[in-house]
Amino acid sequence: MSIPGTGQDPTLRWGFGLGGASLPLLRRLLAAGLIDRIALPPQPGEGISAQPETTPPRANECDWAARSLGELLASEWPRSQAFVAVGACGAITRLIAPLLGDKTSDPAVVVLDPAGRYAIPLIGGHAGGAEVLSQRIAAVLGGEAVLTGASSGDGRLALDSFGRAWGWRRGSGDWDALMKGFARGEPIAVAQQAGNGRWRQLDAAQGLLSEPESVEQDHPQEAAVARRLVVAAERGDGCRWHPPSLWLGVGCERNTSLSLLERMLDGALAEQGLAAEAVAGLASADRKADEPALLQLAERRGWPLRCFEAEALNAVAVPNPSAVVAAELGTASVAEAAALLAAGPGAQLRLGKRIERPGAGERGAATLAIAAAASQWAPQRGQLHLIGSGPGSLELLTPDARRALAESHVWVGYGLYLDLLEPLRRPDQLRSDGQLTQERERCREALEMACQGLTVALISSGDSGIYGMAGLALEQWMALEAGDRPGFTVHPGISALQLAAARAGAPLMHDFCTVSLSDRLTPWAVIEQRLRAAAAGDFVVALYNPRSRGRDWQLGRARELLLEGGRPAQTPVVLARQLGRQEEQVSLHTLGDLPLEQVDMLTLVLIGNASSRVAGGRLVTPRGYPGAELA
CATH class of the missing domain: 3.40.50.11220 (Rossmann fold)
Known part of the structure; x- marks a missing residue:
């Protein structure tokens, strides 16, 4: 929760x-x-x-x-x-x-x-x-x-602001000196102990020097150099970015004072040398989900509050279990167990349970533990954009999609689609290529980074909601707890169906349907059932994923089913290949003489209905169906 x-x-x-x-x-x-x-x-x-x-x-x-x-x-x-x-x-x-x-x-x-x-x-x-x-x-x-600006003009990373795009908070340091030195071409040393490190893959980040993770322990004098960039949960010298990687586990008596909680948290972070900017959130038992002071603290600091059932907390091994707490709450630990559970796999306890007593004018008592997560987490800062890039030409990319691409700092997609958008990518935007058949893996990668607090574009060709990535990504997003979900927005694009129809003339003036011939995710028996229904209903039919090297018979079988269903052999058919790209080819054929060998996965097949006809090289499906009057 x-x-x-x-x-x-x-x-x-x-x-x-x-x-x-x-x-x-x-x-x-x-x-x-x-x-x-x-x-x-x-x-x-x-x-x-x-x-x-x-x-x-x-x-x-x-x-x-x-x-x-x-x-x-x-x-x-x-x-x-x-x-x-x-x-x-x-x-x-x-x-x-x-x-x-x-x-x-x-x-x-x-x-x-x-x-x-x-x-x-x-x-x-x-x-x-x-x-x-x-x-x-x-x-x-x-x-x-x-x-x-000097950084933007040279295509270099804006060191004093780029971390916000990666879900981080900026900490202390002589940022002015860092930026002036960077502008003069002085070497900038980077040490990173927390957070997503893929920013180092950015084109704009090339040329930065790496330091060993132990530099602060091994070389305390070097740690004071101003021209150092440090990404860590700790406070210290150099210019600091703080990824959201610390979880504060809190247990408290009913109606504990807010001032007690704040004094406890601020004191513990200061003693441990940890930055408040690195806090990912608060964690506690589900019985504390309505605790007024905890809710006020979360609201005031902008920290999410995650609450766990006693059974889940009791399953976590902790160094300081309590029999008294177990008897009262059904778990031997609240603060330590909640912090570790919220921080997830690979978490390390940075501060074991400590107890805070009330001061003058305060009520209650509280316990605190701090755990460091193996990866950062800030879905409330993240955003996942599902972008339809259109058929291929940048001229056909919608303004809404362009804006979402400009906002996103990571682009995830199949390499071919990313290649088409490459002219729009800036040096401070990360490109993450995926394989054609690994759609679920790409969705998982994009969603994980959005949960870390990044703004991510998950890119499909055409329209993301039509045989694209939107459905798979939304299923994974819905599987998350409500408070663990980043923003989720689907941006429509121009589909191959629309562009093929525009190139051919006006074939979609009456009812139509789309059918994918790929049986990788849909049983072929179901696809045949849909093709028979399309033939019986006399729909104009658009066939996606019509033919590949490993699936070279499905298109022929689809033609057989349409002919068996009463579609005349002279029914006009459009083959539209590489739409919106320099290699674009659009040709007219009939269902009876369809050249199957010319069709591949880059082709959309558009099949007319009983009233579709060709004249002057253009295909039209009349608005009025035979036997009806067009008012």
């Missing part, structure tokens, strides 16, 4: 323009979820041209006519995450200049030209996330992100 915590104050992303002509552009970004609110310019006669009267304000749009734009920005600046401005860079710079504070705390500001061709991260490129936001905006608008 998992209870997610939030612990995050809401932050706004504003969009505004210096004229009414910017409103359609901003509304596109609002619809795409890239901004939360639009500030409209004053009405005509107040010095700035306003939006046309035909486009009145909608929800999430406010008029700043009652006060100046500068006043609006000043009031919203401290609590906003980002501002997207449409206008000249100079004018926007002068507007925000009085508000600028520190680059680590200022919100992101992205400037767009009125046509939406260029997205420029003006300030907050790394810490504020302006570069990432620019890339997402460019993907939605079909424009270009103009990145001028």
Whole structure:
């Protein structure tokens, strides 16, 4: 059982323009979820041209006519995450200049030209996330992100911000010195003791030096070097990223004070030299799932709370079991067992059970144990995008899919499909190739990384929800506990069926169906049953996976079944191969003379119904079925 915590104050992303002509552009970004609110310019006669009267304000749009734009920005600046401005860079710079504070705390500001061709991260490129936001905006608008930062311009990793994409929290260190040294080409040494290490495979991470895992113990003087990047659960010297790898097991008396729990946790982490940013979550017994102080602590710190049944806790071997606890709760351990159970296979106990007594004005008592997980875990930070890449051409990739690809820091898919998308991949995005027949393994890999807190794209050709990866991934996602599930979004794509129909003419003007001839996941007897039903119903039929080297007879048998079911031999058939790619071939045939040997797994077979006909090299299925009138 998992209870997610939030612990995050809401932050706004504003969009505004210096004229009414910017409103359609901003509304596109609002619809795409890239901004939360639009500030409209004053009405005509107040010095700035306003939006046309035909486009009145909608929800999430406010008029700043009652006060100046500068006043609006000043009031919203401290609590906003980002501002997207449409206008000249100079004018926007002068507007925000009085508000600028520190680059680590200022919100992101992205400037767009009125046509939406260029997205420029003006300030907050790394810490504020302006570069990432620019890339997402460019993907939605079909424009270009103009990145001028030293790391981005050279295709190198932004060391002071990249860890967020990998589900980590940034810790202490002289980050300014690290980034300036990196920009000058000085060597950067990396030591990693926790978290997902696949970021080292990034194109943008090449050139970083590795240190032995024991460098801090063996060379304490070297550990103080500023130009070191350390990925670990511990606090210390160097610039630190903290993966979510620590689980805090907590047991407490009923109605224990929140202040007692916080004092206990903060003190233990400090004593052990562990970073609070490395905490993955809290763990306890299921009888504590409604404990007020535990729930408040989870909410305040943004830590999920995982609770386990006594039987599961009692099965965990712990160094400090308690007969008293066993008699009362049915398990000899709560804190240690819960921490180890939540941390999963390979977990190590970093702190054995300790007891905290109440201080002045406090109630209750509590126990704490800390376990380190073998892998990081933060599904509340993760997102799994199921992306349909279309038939092959980047021109046929939907804007929604482009945005999801831009947001994702890991792309998982079959190598051929990833090759087609390769021109869109950035050096800071990891490509993970899979084998054609290993769909379940690819789903598992993508879901595991999303559960670690990463944003992952699981890519199919065509539409992910049509013979793609969406179904397999969703089954695995649904098998997780509700609190262990990362975000899950399916992004539609243009299917091979749609493009084949467009190339052939208009064959889908009446009822149609699709049938896959692959019997790898479906028994052939079931496929034959569906083919007979399609013939009896006189559907236009699209055949996917029609023929391969190991399955060279199924297409011939499908033709036999359709002919036996009453489909005339002169029924028109479209063979569409390599759709949307340079090798695209589309040809017209009849069911009786279908050239089976020309068909392979890169071909879609589209078979007309009784009313389909060909004229002028085009295939059409009339809207009106024989015997019926088209109103």
